[in-house]
Amino acid sequence: VIAKELQTLIHLLGKLPGMGPRSGRKVALHLMKAPEKHMRPLTQALDTALEKVAICKVCGNLDTCQPCTICDDAKRDTTCLCVVAEVADIWALERSPIFRGKYHVLGGVLSALDGMTPDKLNISTLLDRLHQDPVEEVVLALSATVEGQTTVHYLMEHLARFGCRVSTLAHGVPMGGELDYLDEGTLSTALQGRKVL
Amino acid sequence: VIAKELQTLIHLLGKLPGMGPRSGRKVALHLMKAPEKHMRPLTQALDTALEKVAICKVCGNLDTCQPCTICDDAKRDTTCLCVVAEVADIWALERSPIFRGKYHVLGGVLSALDGMTPDKLNISTLLDRLHQDPVEEVVLALSATVEGQTTVHYLMEHLARFGCRVSTLAHGVPMGGELDYLDEGTLSTALQGRKVL
Numbered sequence A, B: 001v002i003a004k005e006l007q008t009l010i011h012l013l014g015k016l017p018g019m020g021p022r023s024g025r026k027v028a029l030h031l032m033k034a035p036e037k038h039m040r041p042l043t044q045a046l047d048t049a050l051e052k053v054a055i056c057k058v059c060g061n062l063d064t065c066q067p068c069t070i071c072d073d074a075k076r077d078t079t080c081l082c083v084v085a086e087v088a089d090i091w092a093l094e095r096s097p098i099f100r101g102k103y104h105v106l107g108g109v110l111s112a113l114d115g116m117t118p119d120k121l122n123i124s125t126l127l128d129r130l131h132q133d134p135v136e137e138v139v140l141a142l143s144a145t146v147e148g149q150t151t152v153h154y155l156m157e158h159l160a161r162f163g164c165r166v167s168t169l170a171h172g173v174p175m176g177g178e179l180d181y182l183d184e185g186t187l188s189t190a191l192q193g194r195k196v197l
Helices: A004-014 A021-033 A035-052 A087-094 A123-132 A146-162 A184-192 B004-014 B021-033 B035-052 B087-094 B123-132 B146-162 B184-192
Strands: A080-084 A102-105 A137-140 A165-168 B080-084 B102-105 B137-140 B165-168
Touching (some): A004 A021, A021 A035, A021 B035, A021 B087, A035 B004, A035 B035, A080 A087, A102 A123, A123 A146, A137 A146, B004 B021, B021 B035, B080 B087, B080 B123, B102 B123, B123 B146, B137 B146, B146 B165
Parallel strands (some): A080 A102, A080 A137, A137 A165, B080 B102, B080 B137
């Protein structure tokens, strides 16, 4: 009984990350129930984003200008490059004012299960970039997961020939984290990396 | 650092039912990462749905024709009208072949907390419809929640003058349901409504 046009919409919505057939139906009905109030603003925002926002050819960030605001910012430190998996990681890091260098978005992490091989990540563009504009330090800001750490090891091998310092994020107890709720892995890493006061 | 156009999109996606700021960001990045593969089909599906699908003026269903396929189906039983809260409930009921009558979508249930007053539901159109085309039975297929049952009581008062039979769905143990996992309310309703074999 569901019109073909609606079924297509429900199917596409249900395939979005974190959604399923049920939430696809829910969102489709929510949008159709008030087309002018909910649907039009969304389609317009999608069209505008599609038209104006693009992937930065230098670093892989998303922005309205080419190269992106961060790549184009003369005040940022060009001696330090931070390698992240996704654009969302740039947003997360930029929420704190600590890092003032430039970024490079890999577009994912190595994962045999998901078919993410080195050629599917922006690794060759990273190496080309380091070749053209040498830096003093490359910070590998990747997740502390098996895939993230596999990517760190792979990149370390390929970054060795540039002679720059390669660092990764510190592991340990997150700020505000209660010891009782932390897993053994985090606790033992935090213990091994303990600091003398 | 997030472009204004992207922020608007993330904000709108995050306000969809079942989503939040984090899932809004996740979906926006997923769409922007592969515009041609993920974004375009979705914007096209939204545009097509917006253009072709509309709310049926008779029953409140969503369909590409006016009145909808169900209202227009001469083979369906016109003596029985099933009142539901949302279009999704029609889809749920149509998955089983039991009900062959027509539907009326209220567009929600009465809820003082959410500001859902009788004038915000399609109740006057229901009464007009019953006035013009009298039926033998009205089935109130509403949720077994406080709001659903409040709506049932409200409707029963207003349906009394039409002299038709008014029924609600049976309550009890869902098919495949294990007694151990059911709440007391369902179990006591199922016991009270027990059937002699």
